[in-house]
Amino acid sequence: MRLRVNPIGCVGHGLCAELVPELIVLDDWGYPIVNPGRVPDHLQTHARRAADACPTLALLMEQD
Amino acid sequence: MSTIGAKAARRPAMPATPVGLPRVLRALEHGEPVGLARHMEVHGAVPSGLGGRALIDLVEAAGLAGRGGACFPTATKLRAVRKARGRAIVLANGCESEPLSLKDALLLRELPHLVLDGAAIAAGAVGADEVIVAFEAPNTQARDSLEQALQERRAARVDSVGFSLFAAEERFLSGQETALISQLGGGPAKPTFVPPRPTERGVRRRPTLVQNVETLANLALIARHGAGWYRELGSEAESGTRLVTLAGAVASPGVFEIECGTPLASLLAAAGGIEAPLAAVLIGGYFGSWLPAARIGEIELSNEALARHGAAFGCGAIVALSADSCPVAETTRVAIYLATETANQCGPCVHGTAAIARTLHGVAEGSPSPSAFADLDRWAAELPGRGACHHPNGLARFVATSLRTFARQFHDHAANGPCDACSAEAVLQFPAGRAHALAGPA
Numbered sequence: 111m112r113l114r115v116n117p118i119g120c121v122g123h124g125l126c127a128e129l130v131p132e133l134i135v136l137d138d139w140g141y142p143i144v145n146p147g148r149v150p151d152h153l154q155t156h157a158r159r160a161a162d163a164c165p166t167l168a169l170l171m172e173q174d
Numbered sequence: 175m176s177t178i179g180a181k182a183a184r185r186p187a188m189p190a191t192p193v194g195l196p197r198v199l200r201a202l203e204h205g206e207p208v209g210l211a212r213h214m215e216v217h218g219a220v221p222s223g224l225g226g227r228a229l230i231d232l233v234e235a236a237g238l239a240g241r242g243g244a245c246f247p248t249a250t251k252l253r254a255v256r257k258a259r260g261r262a263i264v265l266a267n268g269c270e271s272e273p274l275s276l277k278d279a280l281l282l283r284e285l286p287h288l289v290l291d292g293a294a295i296a297a298g299a300v301g302a303d304e305v306i307v308a309f310e311a312p313n314t315q316a317r318d319s320l321e322q323a324l325q326e327r328r329a330a331r332v333d334s335v336g337f338s339l340f341a342a343e344e345r346f347l348s349g350q351e352t353a354l355i356s357q358l359g360g361g362p363a364k365p366t367f368v369p370p371r372p373t374e375r376g377v378r379r380r381p382t383l384v385q386n387v388e389t390l391a392n393l394a395l396i397a398r399h400g401a402g403w404y405r406e407l408g409s410e411a412e413s414g415t416r417l418v419t420l421a422g423a424v425a426s427p428g429v430f431e432i433e434c435g436t437p438l439a440s441l442l443a444a445a446g447g448i449e450a451p452l453a454a455v456l457i458g459g460y461f462g463s464w465l466p467a468a469r470i471g472e473i474e475l476s477n478e479a480l481a482r483h484g485a486a487f488g489c490g491a492i493v494a495l496s497a498d499s500c501p502v503a504e505t506t507r508v509a510i511y512l513a514t515e516t517a518n519q520c521g522p523c524v525h526g527t528a529a530i531a532r533t534l535h536g537v538a539e540g541s542p543s544p545s546a547f548a549d550l551d552r553w554a555a556e557l558p559g560r561g562a563c564h565h566p567n568g569l570a571r572f573v574a575t576s577l578r579t580f581a582r583q584f585h586d587h588a589a590n591g592p593c594d595a596c597s598a599e600a601v602l603q604f605p606a607g608r609a610h611a612l613a614g615p616a
Contacts, residue, residue, distance in 0.1 A: 115560075116367045116562075117520035117521065117522060117560055117561050117562050118366070118367050118519050118520055119367070120520075120521060121521065122521050137525075137526070137556055138525075138529070138553075139521060139522070139525040139526075140521075141522045141525070141560070143556060143560070146559070
């Protein structure tokens with residue numbers, strides 16, 4: 111699984127970077143920069159939780 | 175065999191199978207749209223009886239790749255649309271929003287039948303009964319020429335598919351395929367998030383084959399002369415010819431058809447040579463890369479060769495920038511233009527492109543922010559891939575290559591302000607009346 115942002119839907123709440131800081135950092139304007147690699151096993155739950163918690167449902171967990 | 179087809183070269187009676195260049199531009203006359211009679215005389219009729227699968231195999235064997243800039247294999251797209259559920263639509267994309275590129279406008283204006291042939295063949299291959307030809311609304315010559323051509327084709331009963339025309343908005347992103355589909359549905363000229371891909375769900379939610387008009391013109395020739403003929407020009411990896419739009423300090427700028435892999439120096443010579451010592455050459459339009467003048471002799475115009483210089487062919491627009499021009503003023507104006515052409519929907523693009531434009535402007539004016547160069551490097555690195563379309567990638571690439579190629583000039587402007595050449599007439603053009611909002615984009 112990989113994380114991907116729908117940049118049209120994202121408004122920069124920044125919740126995702128708080129929930130999985132290992133994979134997501136924020137840019138100068140608060141928009142997420144997502145690690146494009148595979149989500150490691152030990153972070154799957156956190157990543158899933160971040161995707162579910164996104165207020166605009168703009169963070170996606172996608173199959174490879 | 176010549177490797178450069180001079181623009182508007184008039185050819186005598188055609189051989190049965192044309193040899194060498196030009197190919198796509200073979201029927202071109204001097205400024206007049208080529209009518210059906212001359213088109214048939216030069217190219218002959220499209221062979222009938224070529225089934226969809228066979229045609230797609232032929233396109234694959236020819237190695238045809240998209241000529242809109244992304245170089246996506248045409249056969250792969252054709253297969254995807256053919257396989258998709260529902261009646262397909264073909265969208266011939268002639269919205270050449272890149273201001274430096276004139277090739278698609280030339281094709282629509284002067285060689286409409288070759289484009290329409292290709293679109294009809296593509297429709298047959300994917301099982302579409304409908305073709306939409308899109309162009310930018312201000313391009314009324316394209317509309318006139320296409321209407322005339324369609325009238326001729328109806329009278330001669332050339333086609334079995336229906337054609338319609340669509341005048342798209344004149345915006346940099348207007349021809350981006352999802353933005354074009356959005357407009358066809360009555361929406362704004364803004365890209366949409368994929369998936370769904372247009373090949374699955376495009377115009378009226380039907381599988382849609384979006385192809386650049388130069389790609390379709392090549393398709394029309396491959397259907398006539400075959401894959402082996404197509405590969406007589408170009409290389410194994412990049413077959414055939416490409417249309418390039420050459421501008422700047424050359425004696426005879428314009429649209430040229432070149433064999434893939436042609437040396438840049440040969441193209442410049444075909445355009446009558448350079449008119450002044452050059453500072454650098456921009457390859458690939460405003461999403462492209464600068465190559466310093468000292469390297470002109472090493473450069474061949476194929477993606478394989480350009481990649482070694484960190485460049486790509488893109489839309490095929492090439493600008494020879496004279497050493498008398500100010501690269502800082504030129505590239506800053508373009509960055510501001512591109513920033514104002516954001517679709518205004520993805521945060522990183524809206525904020526990132528504006529910040530880059532504003533910061534570059536500060537550098538160009540001699541009043542840089544304290545961290546200007548570090549900020550520009552970081553933003554250019556962070557921006558790619560963070561929009562729904564490639565707009566932020568393109569701007570980031572253009573700014574990064576400009577800062578790298580003209581580092582000395584940018585630092586000189588940051589320290590000393592505008593130079594004497596800053597006020598010279600712009601070489602890098604964009605549509606009038608836009609992007610003059612130099613007073614800090616928000």
